[in-house]
Amino acid sequence: MSHKVRAALEVLETQLNQPLLTALEVCARCGLCAESCHYYLADPIPENVPAARGEALRRFSREQRDPLAAWFPAWIRAEPLTDESLESLAEMAFSRCTLCRRCTFNCPMGVDTPLLMSTVRAMASAAGVAPEMLVMLADAAIEKGRDPETYLPYFLESIHDMELELRRLTGRPTASIPVRRKGSRVLYVALAGAHTILPAAAIFETAGEDWTLSIFEAANYAVFLSDLPKAKAIARRIVDEAHELGVEEIVVSECGHAYHALRWSAPNWFGEEFPFRVRSIVEVIDDYILHGRLGSLDPTANPEPITYHDSCNLGRNGGVIEEPRRILNAVAADFREMAPNREASYCCGGGSGLVALPEYDEIRRKAGKPKVDQIRRTGADWVAAACENCRLQLTDLSQAYETGTRVTAIADLVVRAMRLPGAAQDDSLPVTMAAATLDR
Amino acid sequence: MPPLWMFQAGALAALGIAAVAFYRQLRRLRQLPALSDVAPAKGDPRRGVLYALTLGMAPWSKESTRLHPVSYGRGIAFHVGIFSGLLVLAASPWLGRLPASLVLAATALTGLGAVLGAVGLAVRILDPNLRRLSTPDDLASVALVSLFLASAVSALLAPAALPGFYLVAIALLLYAPRSKIRHCLYFAFSRIQFGRFVGRRGVLPHPGRRVASP
Numbered sequence: 001m002s003h004k005v006r007a008a009l010e011v012l013e014t015q016l017n018q019p020l021l022t023a024l025e026v027c028a029r030c031g032l033c034a035e036s037c038h039y040y041l042a043d044p045i046p047e048n049v050p051a052a053r054g055e056a057l058r059r060f061s062r063e064q065r066d067p068l069a070a071w072f073p074a075w076i077r078a079e080p081l082t083d084e085s086l087e088s089l090a091e092m093a094f095s096r097c098t099l100c101r102r103c104t105f106n107c108p109m110g111v112d113t114p115l116l117m118s119t120v121r122a123m124a125s126a127a128g129v130a131p132e133m134l135v136m137l138a139d140a141a142i143e144k145g146r147d148p149e150t151y152l153p154y155f156l157e158s159i160h161d162m163e164l165e166l167r168r169l170t171g172r173p174t175a176s177i178p179v180r181r182k183g184s185r186v187l188y189v190a191l192a193g194a195h196t197i198l199p200a201a202a203i204f205e206t207a208g209e210d211w212t213l214s215i216f217e218a219a220n221y222a223v224f225l226s227d228l229p230k231a232k233a234i235a236r237r238i239v240d241e242a243h244e245l246g247v248e249e250i251v252v253s254e255c256g257h258a259y260h261a262l263r264w265s266a267p268n269w270f271g272e273e274f275p276f277r278v279r280s281i282v283e284v285i286d287d288y289i290l291h292g293r294l295g296s297l298d299p300t301a302n303p304e305p306i307t308y309h310d311s312c313n314l315g316r317n318g319g320v321i322e323e324p325r326r327i328l329n330a331v332a333a334d335f336r337e338m339a340p341n342r343e344a345s346y347c348c349g350g351g352s353g354l355v356a357l358p359e360y361d362e363i364r365r366k367a368g369k370p371k372v373d374q375i376r377r378t379g380a381d382w383v384a385a386a387c388e389n390c391r392l393q394l395t396d397l398s399q400a401y402e403t404g405t406r407v408t409a410i411a412d413l414v415v416r417a418m419r420l421p422g423a424a425q426d427d428s429l430p431v432t433m434a435a436a437t438l439d440r
Numbered sequence: 441m442p443p444l445w446m447f448q449a450g451a452l453a454a455l456g457i458a459a460v461a462f463y464r465q466l467r468r469l470r471q472l473p474a475l476s477d478v479a480p481a482k483g484d485p486r487r488g489v490l491y492a493l494t495l496g497m498a499p500w501s502k503e504s505t506r507l508h509p510v511s512y513g514r515g516i517a518f519h520v521g522i523f524s525g526l527l528v529l530a531a532s533p534w535l536g537r538l539p540a541s542l543v544l545a546a547t548a549l550t551g552l553g554a555v556l557g558a559v560g561l562a563v564r565i566l567d568p569n570l571r572r573l574s575t576p577d578d579l580a581s582v583a584l585v586s587l588f589l590a591s592a593v594s595a596l597l598a599p600a601a602l603p604g605f606y607l608v609a610i611a612l613l614l615y616a617p618r619s620k621i622r623h624c625l626y627f628a629f630s631r632i633q634f635g636r637f638v639g640r641r642g643v644l645p646h647p648g649r650r651v652a653s654p
Contacts, residue, residue, distance in 0.1 A: 017473040019633050026626035029573040032504040032511060046572035055573060068577075068618055077575040106504035108515070109627060110492065110634030264641065267479040277480065319482045319642035343643050344503060 008123035036106035050103035090124035100312040100347035122226035138222040145237035171421035184212035199411035207293040218258035224353030256313030256387035286323035307380035310345035311387035331417035350393020447606035454613035461617030488639015521553010557586030
């Protein structure tokens with residue numbers, strides 16, 4: 001047995017808990033899950049049936065755990081894990097499953113196939129066969145967390161430039177973007193780039209929020225690797241910062257996996273109930289609108305037909321489902337639902353790190369076809385998504401399938417509906433540079 | 441031919457062996473770490489579990505079962521047949537004393553289960569997806585259960601078939617814990633885990649029932 005295989009099997013053994021054993025044992029292989037998967041819809045081959053993906057792991061698991069494997073391996077399809085099969089298993093888990101959990105919702109048993117695929121990703125990470133790009137991005141975030149002071153001057157400089165833009169946008173000469181300010185009520189954790197900072201800053205400013213900006217990015221690429229020590233290290237930076245600043249709330253930018261990691265996973269990773277709550281900015285905006293803190297919103301500022309794509313991490317797996325809809329109904333004149341939507345929405349195909357992996361571009365674009373068809377059926381010109389990876393994928397799909405659909409974050413639509421004095425007058429343009437680009 | 445009580449004793453022994461094997465699997469599952477979730481709930485996990493074990497299993501609640509009502513119905517009827525067949529096994533020493541209406545109902549349910557089990561086996565062989573997914577154990581399990589149901593019907597209709605019914609039951613009880621049939625043990629766990637997940641996160645049951653953020 002090679003070192004890689006041993007490392008992978010150790011992960012399978014150490015991660016074995018009640019949900020994992022249940023997911024390994026409960027599948028009846030009825031195949032009802034097939035059409036619930038966007039990969040299968042785009043390419044209806046047996047390998048794309050979610051149960052087949054589960055079986056890909058089960059056969060190695062059976063070889064380890066099932067007494068029949070010693071005598072009748074073919075009878076139960078048990079196979080020893082080899083270097084080659086590990087590579088192919090890893091490639092499947094990273095390229096042909098976005099961990100969207102739509103199959104689980106559609107399974108009569110509730111088989112958690114994404115849990116199995118996360119386990120495979122963890123095995124691949126431990127064995128060193130996970131995609132290098134994700135490993136690099138996760139390591140870079142950890143490195144930055146070790147010595148944030150090195151990066152701070154550059155960060156503050158770029159924030160200073162953004163402040164000027166914020167003042168122009170809001171027409172308020174005192175508007176500011178406070179960074180790491182102690183005693184603030186809210187710690188806002190953005191992504192890299194002004195497009196997730198400026199609209200949020202304009203919203204916080206208008207709502208009169210007592211907020212401060214985190215010096216760290218919300219993105220946590222180790223989550224995609226299912227590399228728990230690294231994922232914890234990346235999340236720890238933000239949790240520690242929140243503790244240090246004494247905030248009441250962490251507000252996460254429009255990013256599905258970052259929200260999921262901090263809101264639902266981090267408390268369990270660290271085994272602690274945080275003294276602050278964690279919300280998506282979408283939930284916070286919804287709250288502001290509900291309490292009239294954004295003043296009078298003008299839906300005619302967003303006159304074109306717009307639809308909403310439910311990010312799997314926010315919606316089906318995160319429970320942020322009605323909030324974006326309430327916002328869009330308040331800020332857009334013609335909001336149209338896709339069908340199916342909410343927890344039944346199709347994954348866009350870009351999740352779980354796939355948009356960061358150019359080697360799987362072709363598979364990713366193909367798997368996005370059901371989403372393209374959904375969007376087309378709405379007749380919408382714009383599609384809003386509260387997740388950066390979804391926006392990247394939707395923008396790419398729009399180009400690849402030549403749909404002409406434009407992609408936007410929710411915060412941009414809100415800012416436009418706020419009719420700020422410095423906002424762009426041309427309604428066809430995003431209020432800031434928020435339209436997603438494919439710059440990686 | 442050995443006396444009937446020997447077949448019955450054999451079935452009882454097989455039942456005991458199956459019970460011990462299932463108990464050991466259950467104990468192993470319970471010994472593994474459960475998921476403790478300390479993230480503040482957005483919804484009610486108990487409502488999620490209730491949903492997962494009731495309306496969440498209704499044919500209209502999932503796209504997959506809406507798309508495949510025949511497969512879903514076949515699966516349900518097959519499993520109803522299994523329960524009926526097990527009841528027939530439990531009542532087998534007193535079959536002659538059962539009311540005719542009960543025998544008729546059991547015959548119908550078990551017989552339908554047997555037929556649909558055989559149909560399911562054929563579908564597994566003919567459908568490309570299911571053929572690819574199915575292990576030899578899957579096919580053998582469905583075949584054995586269908587045979588068990590067919591022999592139960594035979595025993596209901598003709599007491600002379602009882603020894604054969606017991607022999608099939610013994611084979612089934614001994615094979616079940618080591619086969620795909622053991623998925624029955626994990627079913628409730630899986631649904632409860634799913635229910636906790638969707639309930640706690642405020643995803644299901646549906647909007648209107650959702651509570652505000654903590």
